Amino acid sequence: MITTIEELRRWSRQQHNLQKKIGLVPTMGALHDGHLSLVKTANQCCNAVLVSIFVNPTQFGVNEDFHQYPRPLEDDLRLLQTVGSPEVFVPNTAEMYPAGFDVSVHVGGVSQPFEGQIRPAHFDGVATIVLKLFLASGADTAFFGQKDFQQVCVVRKMVDDLNIPVEIVVCPTIREPDGLAMSSRNKYLSKSQRLQAVVLSQSLTLAEKMITDEKIRDVETVRQKIRSKIETVPDIKIDYIGIVDPKTLHELTTINSDTVILIAAKIGTTRLIDNVLITTTS
Amino acid sequence: MITTIEELRRWSRQQHNLQKKIGLVPTMGALHDGHLSLVKTANQCCNAVLVSIFVNPTQFGVNEDFHQYPRPLEDDLRLLQTVGSPEVFVPNTAEMYPAGFDVSVHVGGVSQPFEGQIRPAHFDGVATIVLKLFLASGADTAFFGQKDFQQVCVVRKMVDDLNIPVEIVVCPTIREPDGLAMSSRNKYLSKSQRLQAVVLSQSLTLAEKMITDEKIRDVETVRQKIRSKIETVPDIKIDYIGIVDPKTLHELTTINSDTVILIAAKIGTTRLIDNVLITTTS
16 A cells, blocks of 8 residues: 555556556545446556545535545455455545645636536646646556546546646446445435435436437426426435536537536435436437 | 647657656747756756747736747757757647647745736746646656746746656756846847846845845845845836745745845836845855
8 A cells, every 4th residue: 555655656667667557546435336347447458557545625615525525444445455456545635735735727618517616616626636646646547437427527628738648538337226326425325315316317317218219309308307307306406407518518408419417416415416428319 | 840749749758668868948939048058958967858949828918928029930940959959849829729728727825926926827827838848748857947936936836736757957047248147038128228137137146245245134135235226227117126035935034044036127118037046054
């Protein structure tokens, strides 16, 4: 287990000297099958796989769940042994943000709507820590889950615009048997909330069917369907239902090409997101 | 001559495959002996030297001299032949900032006073383009002139805080025989302004003598001396005289340790900066 950036650089140089390709899976720990699927994909593409576990304070808002975010490190390390024991980087906060730290990366455009509107400093925090992890690890490839669709857009934009020599691989969302997207935050849900939460993925499946089977092209009709499905559960508060271009995240009025539907909702105090990417042949 | 990032990456990979160490000298062209001394130093440290020539629009304010900034590319290439013909990267603006570009790097702290106050977006522009050049070139070491002292502080802070794997080497300011710090902007000066401009470096030499020979420790006494020296030339308007800690750029009241004196002034419409670093043994 590597805990300092200096050790990480040494490890990285060694791997590159051995002509190995470094694959990075950045995580905040509390690992689940979604994370493990990223590691498995990394194992296929890269011969030196690194999992970082760091609950990044700068991507949490002041009233968000930074302090209660789960940190089951022992469990995480045990789980990683089941997927080939990748190298693990577990820095503490002072290692990533030493006293006087004062640099930030801002991505415009795709970071502005949806999560960016509700969590104003979130994506600056994400971009900054992801860049630091890329540069400290010397990653050749980095693996992200489609579950955090907007985050992937922000990271891709940063990579393109800053000429970062890292390839981004996006892996499918992994779901519970009933369809709920896996998330470390699912642990916050009570038993009854957990049962209710499935309506999120169900609403996306409904929307997907409307578009691909029923050929419905009007965005508001689809959005209304999603909303009324979610609203069958009284305790869920919808943050947004975005039906957008997957590249720009601009809202569509008619579905004529590839579309992503992004949703966020609160069940009690737990905020969950999900999305579905729909490839149409208009 | 390389003009695209794709070619640059190919060149960079080749050099690293040959186990060569890449030294980057980032410039805006209009090369003078100051730049050439950076290349000479790079030649000593690195066996693959790259000079970038790019007048970076994002570091100029709206009323600054972006459009009139000199671009004597033929002369620049000829000068570079006199210092070992380094590889040259000359991208156009669309190559560095393609349509839709929307990422910026912000460095706090050292970027705030002095140039940061007078040129509000300047250092965000500098940090962003320097990071892009580092990442696109795969530079191992980068060479900057002490002439742009605050810029060096900003770049160092960015490198430290973002864990950028590039070593920064700072080379001494190169001066005209009369002491004027070499600058591409000296070309803007009329003959009489050129004669007057020497007062800037003269005022710094005076200040340095006060501190090292006369052991004067009171900052205001030194600042007043610099001001009255510069004000012997009626056409010069002082922007600032900073007497500061070289690491933090915080203003000092007493000179007890290493000190840098930063000055900026306008002669007509031409803005010049200069500085002197003074090592004291209190």
